[in-house]
Amino acid sequence: MQRSTHSVLLLGSIMCALLLIAWVGSAFAAAAQGMYSISDYYSDLMGVIGGEWEQVGGLFTYLVGQQYFMWGFLLIISVIPLLFAGHLLIIGAKHFDHGGNQILFFPPLARIIHFIGALSFTLLVISGLLIVCGQFFGGGTFIRLARYVHIFGAILAVPAVLGMLVIWFKDMLPALCDIKWIFMLGGYLSKEIKPVPAKKYNAGQKMWYWCAVFGGLVMLATGFLIWGFGANLDIIRYSAIIHNVLGMVIVAFFLTHCYMSIFAIAGSLQSMKTGYKPEHEVHMLHSLHKYKESDVKPGDHH
Amino acid sequence: MNDMRHAKSLIFIGSNPPEAHPVSMQHILHAKEKNNAPIIVVDPRRTKLAAKADEYVRIRPGTDAAFMLGLINVIVAKGWEDKEFIRTRVSGYEEMLEVAKKYTPEEVEDITGIPAEQTYKVAEMLAKNRPTSLTWCMGGTQHTIGSSITRTFCILQLVLGNMGKSGGGTNIFRGHDNVQGATDMCILSHSLPAYYGLSDGAWKHWCRVWDVDYDWMVGRFKSKEWMNKKGFTLSRWFDGVLEGEDKIHNGGTSVKALIQWGCGSNSNSRFHDVKKAYNKLDLLVVVDPFPTSAAALCETDNVYILPAASQYETQGSVSSSSRQIQWRYKVVEPVYDSKDDYDIMKEFVTRLGFADQYYKNIKQVPEDITRELGSGSLTIGYNGQTPERIKKHMENWHTFDIDTLQAKGGACDGEYYGMPWPCWTEEHPGTPILYDISKPVNEGGLPFRNRFGDVATYAMSGRVENQLAAKGTCNPRSVVQGGYSEFKEVVPGTNWKTDLSQKTIKEALSKGMAPFGNARARCIVWTFPDQIPIHREPLHSPRPDIVERYPTYKDKADHYRVDTRYESEQAKNNDIVKNFPYTLTTGRQVEHMGAGAETRSNKYLCELQPEMYAEINPKLANDLGIRDGGMVTVESPEGGKIKCKALVTERVDETTIFLPYHFAGSWEGESYADQYPEGNEPWAVGDSGNVITNYGYDIITQIQATKDGLCKISKA
């Protein structure tokens, strides 16, 4: 019971973790004022050697030991694609007229940053999943390689995440129309093509953005601590828990993003290569986007 | 040492076995656990032993004698002394007591800083938990009054009646492997092997043993008088280089060449002066498995390094703290270019041209060496331990009892492990406890030695006292029931020490008597400057106000060939405490050994103890703005200066700085590791603590006073 209460708190934020540590610390200080018995000594020693094992180590061991994280990841990577497969079968992809004017959405810098980001996230997600599910491969060289790839991906992710933070920050600020978009789920649950309330980026993209950028930063920070054991043991334990939980969220968004760009909006992938989106698509999916005339490139059949 | 298991209380003064002698701790803790024996630790530092102690007594360095005399005073005042023991086996007691009476617990508190109540408490603990095992180490000896301090330890044990008893006695833990053997062989400048001294008789005795013509031996010296003159000591050799030939008493020359054989240089006090001497020498030879700091510190090209084999690459007999002799077998052949000590010595004597005289009795190395030294070392009964017997003991390890050290059955039935000396004959089982009259001499018992005449008249009281043991006090089966003199003239012209036929010794044993007589233990040594030990302030005293009451000795000329300052040094530095306000004491770490040439070449030990540091009390550190792990400069009144890290700890009190002495390889913070032969740099380098240790030498032994100097410390 207590453990599940803890987990709920933890999923929220690091703040809670810090509070907990502060509480443990004060409890210690209070205990230190009394008589110093042999059992006090043992409990002090436990703290010195293994951190506050009862508080955090136990929780970590419980969550990982029961394989909650692994099954969580497996659930996400199996259920989400299934949902999307259903969506593709029942509702199908959205097709837009690609012949009209082309509107510049992604200048070269954005495309480069996105490419690095895409590469790093792909590497991170695949290698991360391999590590989590390492037992099916028996560990060894293959999974060790996955770890190296994971670290390499993380190094790549640093410029990507920071770059995305800078170039898209303004466009990704929430707007009123995002609420409407969320209520209609961007119109993806219907085959009908009609204008959807969104500026340059819709609420779904914004959610992914904030998740990828700030989540990414948290993943990088926690990952860094796990990589180098660069903090006290309890912080590392919290880091690992956060890394796993947030990882699930990111993987879910990552899959969604892939589905959207590859399947749900036909030709969408192309826009990240060329930088241009067809005018039709922009008018429908980003109906509130006010682009400059200079961003318009005349289409072929005009 | 195993006998400490039988102690009912244990007191350690200037000894820290968890760091310096960890293996002994199993016996010490055994006594604590099994006998509920209280452990009392008297030390300026709250050591790791203090963590296991029942009573920790923080003492000002160098005041041990005052505390001991204070304990004696309280014990006698309360009537806790062993009256029967004193009546039958102690001499000079009344005179000693007169002196001790001046050391009231209040006076002791003033001198030592130990609260008077604690003196009472410790006295009671000792009196009510007999026998007490008393242990001291370098903390007790390395003072200008070191020889007096150690005598007060012994006198305390006499007063308590703890001498010659299982679980009692004074246990002096030796600091190095086989250092007891080295002492027995008198690798010192004032005596021939086995404590025979330097008299003509001693030379003649050993020349007979070595089968060397006495006149040939005389011819080796500049003139005959130099045969009887003490040489330099390790603690002052460099003054023989530096002071100039007219200031020393060395036949008109300074010391020009030095061989350091298995000797770490940075264990010398005033090490910055030692460094100067290295550079002034014409020749320096270092014989060691690892290049010592001497080899690296010496900037001139006068150094030869001879690689010696380690203990695993050679074999021979070694003696332990407990006077036990063991055989050490070779594990591997010497590696690389190293040679074992026997081979190096052979190279020397061959080239120096007296190999024919040297190897007369020695055909088989090292067995014949053990045999030869044994046959001559009759004073300490080394003659019973033949190589064959020693090896037999090694092979039958398992038959010896851990508690009594006596073999039960088997090939060594009834013998004590290692045949602790004296082992009078090849049938004698060895003497596990010295001066124990509860056992027959033939079975390892022993009375006190009759060495200083049968009767003495004391200068301070005019009293005449018989020095032999009282009537009826003797070992069981002794033909003479009471005290008796040493055995002589059994073979005409010889005594038990010089009769190489050993008939004298056998005659004594056949009568159930000790060859060296049965006498009393002396509280008065009429040849010493302090016939009865008293407290004297260190030369650099942090208490100028009591120097007048407890002044040091008169200056001593020609003390092991150099003049030694006492009175003049103390007078000159009467107010030195103003500029050098902190007491400096040095000691060991468990990870490192001696000067550290060997241990600082082991990466695992260096990982555990990688750096030099100065221990400083948190309050003092805060007052001086020094942080834990921050760099500090420590300076000595002689101008020595080191830079090292600060270790802020409550081990030391607010007036004391502690330095481990194992480090070398850097000088005032600058590493000189590149001066070691390539590939031989130590893993851990640091400034040498002994750069800071002060001038000061014991009046008898000239041991350096490293434990009670003064220093100043500041943030670097």
Place this chain on the structure above:
Amino acid sequence: MGRVKFLCDVERCIDCGGCVVACKEGHHIPVGVNRRRVVTLDSGKETEKSISVACMHCADAPCIAVCPVNCIYERADGVVLVDKKACIGCGYCFMACPFGAPQFPKGAVFGARGAMDKCTFCAGGPEENFSKEEKSLYGQNRIAEGKVPLCSGMCATKALLAGDADVVADVYRERVFQRGSGANAWGWNRAYKKKS
């Protein structure tokens, strides 16, 4: 024979570090990796106490539970071992361990940790007994030789006991009885507590 256990008697441990150095020398462990450590609390104070800690070879060991590649296993005699060839160096075992036992040498690639190294109870590893491979990966296999672990074998004060749990418990019980103390054996509650 039951399971094996370690027990460090706090009243006897003198912080000499002999166990640490014996372990390192005996198994040729790189500097920076500590299969065993001596931890001292309140150094220099009246309450100073030291204890030697290594892998406790727990019953129901947390490290086994959290390992993502299942490379840690418990032998029938209770010795917990790691298969270094399968280990990926993720560090989860370190996070799960209450004793800080798992150690990681620095790896070559991106500074990633190498395979986990920890006390083997001097029982080698999954490779064939006395094989070259076993020796280079795990050090000596003294258990197969019928010897006690190096650390406890050389402990000067016999503070560190290792071996069959029943025997270790008997030795300790006798000591406690001798000194009339009721102190618990350190770490046993954590390491060997039966799940209720």
